[in-house]
Amino acid sequence: MTLIVSLLLAQAATAAPAAEAQPAVVSYGPAFFAAQQPSTALDMVGRIPGFSLDNGDAVRGFEGAAGNVLIDGQRPASKSDNLSDILKRIPASSVARIDVIRGGAPGIDMQGKTVLANIIRTKARGLKGQIEAKDFIVYDGRHSGGLRLDASGGGERTWEISAQARKAIDDGAGDGPGRRISGSGAPDQPYYINGDADGQQYTGTAAYETPLFGGKLRLNGRLFSDKFKSNEADQFFAPSPGIETDDVTQKNPQSEIGGRFTRNLGAQSSVEVIGLRQTNDVDLTDLFFDGTDRFNFTRSSDRTETIGRLVGKRRFGGKLSFELGGESAVNKQDSTTRYAIDGAPVALPAANVQVEEKRSEVFLKSSWRPTDQWTLDAGLRYERSTITSAGDVVLRKRLNYAKPRLTVTWAPTANTQIRVRGEREVGQLNFNDFVASANLSTTGAVFAGNPDLNPEQAWVGEIALEQRFWTSGSIVLTARHSELSDVIDRAPVFDPSGAVFDAPANIGDGRKDVLKLELTLPTDRLGLARGQLKGTVVRGWTQVTDPTTREKRGISGYHPIDWDASFSQDVPRWNLTWGVDVIFGQYRERYYRFNSVEDFKIGALVRPYVEIRPRPDLNFRVELFNITQHGVKDFNATYPGPRSAGGTPDLQVRNQSRSPYGVFVRLQKKFGG
Numbered sequence: 001m002t003l004i005v006s007l008l009l010a011q012a013a014t015a016a017p018a019a020e021a022q023p024a025v026v027s028y029g030p031a032f033f034a035a036q037q038p039s040t041a042l043d044m045v046g047r048i049p050g051f052s053l054d055n056g057d058a059v060r061g062f063e064g065a066a067g068n069v070l071i072d073g074q075r076p077a078s079k080s081d082n083l084s085d086i087l088k089r090i091p092a093s094s095v096a097r098i099d100v101i102r103g104g105a106p107g108i109d110m111q112g113k114t115v116l117a118n119i120i121r122t123k124a125r126g127l128k129g130q131i132e133a134k135d136f137i138v139y140d141g142r143h144s145g146g147l148r149l150d151a152s153g154g155g156e157r158t159w160e161i162s163a164q165a166r167k168a169i170d171d172g173a174g175d176g177p178g179r180r181i182s183g184s185g186a187p188d189q190p191y192y193i194n195g196d197a198d199g200q201q202y203t204g205t206a207a208y209e210t211p212l213f214g215g216k217l218r219l220n221g222r223l224f225s226d227k228f229k230s231n232e233a234d235q236f237f238a239p240s241p242g243i244e245t246d247d248v249t250q251k252n253p254q255s256e257i258g259g260r261f262t263r264n265l266g267a268q269s270s271v272e273v274i275g276l277r278q279t280n281d282v283d284l285t286d287l288f289f290d291g292t293d294r295f296n297f298t299r300s301s302d303r304t305e306t307i308g309r310l311v312g313k314r315r316f317g318g319k320l321s322f323e324l325g326g327e328s329a330v331n332k333q334d335s336t337t338r339y340a341i342d343g344a345p346v347a348l349p350a351a352n353v354q355v356e357e358k359r360s361e362v363f364l365k366s367s368w369r370p371t372d373q374w375t376l377d378a379g380l381r382y383e384r385s386t387i388t389s390a391g392d393v394v395l396r397k398r399l400n401y402a403k404p405r406l407t408v409t410w411a412p413t414a415n416t417q418i419r420v421r422g423e424r425e426v427g428q429l430n431f432n433d434f435v436a437s438a439n440l441s442t443t444g445a446v447f448a449g450n451p452d453l454n455p456e457q458a459w460v461g462e463i464a465l466e467q468r469f470w471t472s473g474s475i476v477l478t479a480r481h482s483e484l485s486d487v488i489d490r491a492p493v494f495d496p497s498g499a500v501f502d503a504p505a506n507i508g509d510g511r512k513d514v515l516k517l518e519l520t521l522p523t524d525r526l527g528l529a530r531g532q533l534k535g536t537v538v539r540g541w542t543q544v545t546d547p548t549t550r551e552k553r554g555i556s557g558y559h560p561i562d563w564d565a566s567f568s569q570d571v572p573r574w575n576l577t578w579g580v581d582v583i584f585g586q587y588r589e590r591y592y593r594f595n596s597v598e599d600f601k602i603g604a605l606v607r608p609y610v611e612i613r614p615r616p617d618l619n620f621r622v623e624l625f626n627i628t629q630h631g632v633k634d635f636n637a638t639y640p641g642p643r644s645a646g647g648t649p650d651l652q653v654r655n656q657s658r659s660p661y662g663v664f665v666r667l668q669k670k671f672g673g
Contacts, residue, residue: 024105024375024409024417029097032472035530035570036577039130039619039668041095041119042087045069047568049520050466050474051100051117052536055083062274062307062327066111070118075111077260079307080278081205081222087119089150089162089205091130091670096122102466103409103419104367104377106321107313112379114407114419114464127153128672136169136625138662144169144198153672160207169660170197171605172632173230176657183640183648187239193656197230197248215263215271224254242291251283268316272325274309293342297446301335303431319369326362331355335435339446348436349495349503350449352391355434359385375409383426389434389451399454401426415468425482427456433488433504448493448501458482458512470525472532476518484510484544489556491547492594492642500642502593510544510555528569535565548594549644556591578610586630596638596649603630607664619668626661 028048038044045053056067066075067083076086099118104110108118129151136144146166153159173195180189207220230248258276265271280303288295311325337351365379381403388396405423412418435449464478491505516538523531540562542555554560568579582604589600609623633656637649 024101024103024369024411026100026102026468027097028100030092030095033092035572036568037570037572037575037613037616038092039670040088040092041090041098042084044092044095044098045087045117045119047532048098048100048117049468049472050476050518051115052518053084053087054113062276062309062329066113068113068116070108070116072121073108073118074260074262074272075109077218077258077274077276078205078220078222078256079258079276079305080224080254080256080280081220085162085203085205089152089160090119090121091128091152091672094121094124094128094152096120102417103411104369104375104407106317106319106367106369107315108321108367109323109365110367110377110407112405112423114421114462125153125155125158126672127151128670130668130670132666132668134166134664134666136662136664138169138660140196140660142169142196142198142660143167151672154209157208157210159209160205162203162205164201164203166201168199168201170199170228170230171626171630171659172602172656173197173232174632174656174659176631176655178234178652178654181651181653183650189236189240191234191236191244193232193234193654195230195232195656196660197228199226199228201226212261213263215261217259217261219259220257222254222256224252226250226252228252236291244291245287245289247287249285251281253279253281255279268314270313272309272311272313274311274327275307277304277306279304296338296340296343298338299335299435299437301333301431301435303333304331306330321367323363323365326360328360329357331357331359331431333431333434335431335449337436337449339436346446347495347499348446348448349493349501350393350434350451351436353393353435353449353451354390355387355431355451356389357385357387357429359383373411375407375411377407377409379405381405387429387451393434393449393451395452397452401455401457417466419462419464419466421460421462421464423460423462425458425460427458427488429453429455446501448495448503450493450503450505453488453504454486454506456488456506457485470522472520472522474518474520476516478514478516478518480512480514480516482512482514484512487544487555489544489547490591490593500594502595505547507547508545510542512555512558513541515539523569530571531567531569533565533567535563537561537563546592546643548592548642553592554590557589559587559589561585562587575613576610578608580606580608582606592643594642595640596636597643598637599633599635601631601633601635603632604628605630617670619666619670621664621666621668623664625664626659629657629661630659631655631657632659 033044036047054068069083097120101108101116110116132148134146144167148164150162176193178191178193202225205222209218228250232246234244236242256278261273263271282301284299286297307329309327311323313323315321334354337348339346339348361381361383363381368376383401385399403424403426407421410418434451437447460482462480464476466476468474486506487510488504489507490502491507492500493503494500518536521533540560542558543552544555546553563585564582566581568577570577585604591598605626606628607623607625611621613619634654636652639649640647
């Protein structure tokens with residue numbers, strides 16, 4: 001890696017700059033993607049140097065949930081529709097160019113991101129779309145097929161529809177050995193895991209856009225249904241032979257309807273109004289049998305979110321712009337939990353809770369480019385929310401937070417950019433933390449809920465250095481430090497009977513440090529024509545004070561290291577592209593609970609592929625999915641009491657080393673202009 005970085009920096013001094021309108025905006029037109037012959041905007045975004053797609057955060061409200069892609073300068077108005085799916089529905093032939101904005105640009109809402117991609121579509125309309133059929137043939141004979149239709153059309157008034165039905169196989173469930181080791185010195189108990197998990201999903205989306213009152217109105221809707229099931233049967237051997245089973249089913253229907261109205265108020269001003277409402281319901285059943293007792297855990301939750309948003313925008317020439325706006329949201333969740341052992345009910349803290357959050361936010365944003373080398377992107381948001389809870393936990397609390405942000409970008413040359421960001425970030429509470437949950441098969445534990453939580457806050461400082469080279473190469477090094485308060489992790493709670501449960505809680509202050517390296521390396525000068533290597537490595541460090549032991553430790557669930565990589569090569573004379581993706585590298589998660597420590601490790605998932613285009617309207621893809629059969633390892637140490645009391649823990653080691661692998665095939669047929 002050191003040799004590669006040195007080579008790139010040496011070449012950068014003589015590198016030809018990419019086509020650009022200004023140092024902060026780099027444009028990629030159809031010619032840049034011609035050798036790849038992409039089918040959709042998602043294919044194109046994946047080839048942009050120094051850019052990694054961010055689908056956004058699953059948080060409440062609209063402002064903080066943004067991804068890092070705009071479409072015609074606007075963020076998609078839907079929250080529940082995945083950004084990757086939206087880009088799949090945009091044919092590559094409809095893309096005039098993609099502008100990558102680094103640091104900020106007047107008139108562009110960076111939404112807290114330091115890098116955005118803006119997809120500019122062609123003005124030409126008419127019927128366009130594609131039909132897709134796919135199948136995943138798993139080693140054990142299972143099939144995971146799917147059908148998809150995307151279509152769009154119109155002229156002054158446009159429409160879009162998409163429908164998909166698919167079976168999804170969970171690659172995290174599989175077979176493998178397990179072992180329980182008693183802290184009391186009893187003989188080890190070996191067993192074998194037989195597990196599989198899959199779901200049946202249906203998705204339908206529609207959108208309609210029309211001129212209205214001198215502006216433009218866009219309406220969108222989405223329906224989604226997921227029926228998931230997981231079955232595991234563990235065969236135990238001597239000294240205590242037997243069988244344990246765990247059967248989980250979950251139904252998750254979702255809906256969303258929304259609209260956006262935009263209108264220019266002269267040449268330099270505009271107004272935007274957004275409204276949406278979505279529902280997200282979950283019915284979960286977990287039936288566990290340990291050979292003697294039967295455990296039954298059920299949870300039903302109904303969630304709604306209603307959002308209204310108004311933004312006014314004003315530009316002052318090409319160097320300065322302002323935005324002033326606000327949004328209001330009402331979120332509700334009604335959750336009911338039941339837990340029984342051999343038919344006898346077991347009381348849980350915060351089992352049945354009705355939560356409502358009324359949240360409002362006002363904001364002022366500005367982008368200023370005093371010179372071609374300098375850009376300042378700033379914002380101030382003020383958030384106020386009232387949370388009420390009824391049922392097992394009755395409370396009412398108000399929260400207020402100011403969230404300033406400033407990003408300063410310096411581009412000393414056309415190919416070099418330094419970005420510095422300072423921001424106060426405020427997380428959003430996860431309603432799932434408010435109610436009880438369970439993990440019966442892995443840890444045998446039931447967890448309490450806790451509605452009395454404050455959102456985690458952080459003062460963040462970040463610096464990024466980006467160097468572009470060789471027309472389409474890029475290297476980005478980012479360092480980030482966060483001072484945390486009200487960290488949400490795990491802590492013990494007590495019910496009136498004196499029983500102790502693990503629950504989410506605010507455990508105090510902490511810190512987080514991140515070092516990130518992103519590389520886009522064209523391989524033409526290395527002997528592989530039209531090839532591209534992309535990769536990301538993230539190294540992180542965290543520290544908090546454990547509420548049980550009062551010792552310093554990392555934050556539960558945080559990955560110390562994440563990485564991914566992909567290589568692709570276009571072969572135009574054969575109308576094909578081949579490559580290898582490492583979707584995620586091996587990573588580890590560690591969870592600290594008052595009486596246990598759990599380590600979860602997963603191996604790298606590797607998929608070589610080839611895409612063949614026998615005709616411009618046909619695309620055939622074959623993948624060898626998960627050829628490494630990445631393993632999923634779970635190591636759990638459970639102590640006889642709180643970890644602070646010591647003692648020898650009971651150990652359970654699960655090694656699901658046969659995650660589903662097989663052959664994935666996909667045929668796409670494009671139609672229209």
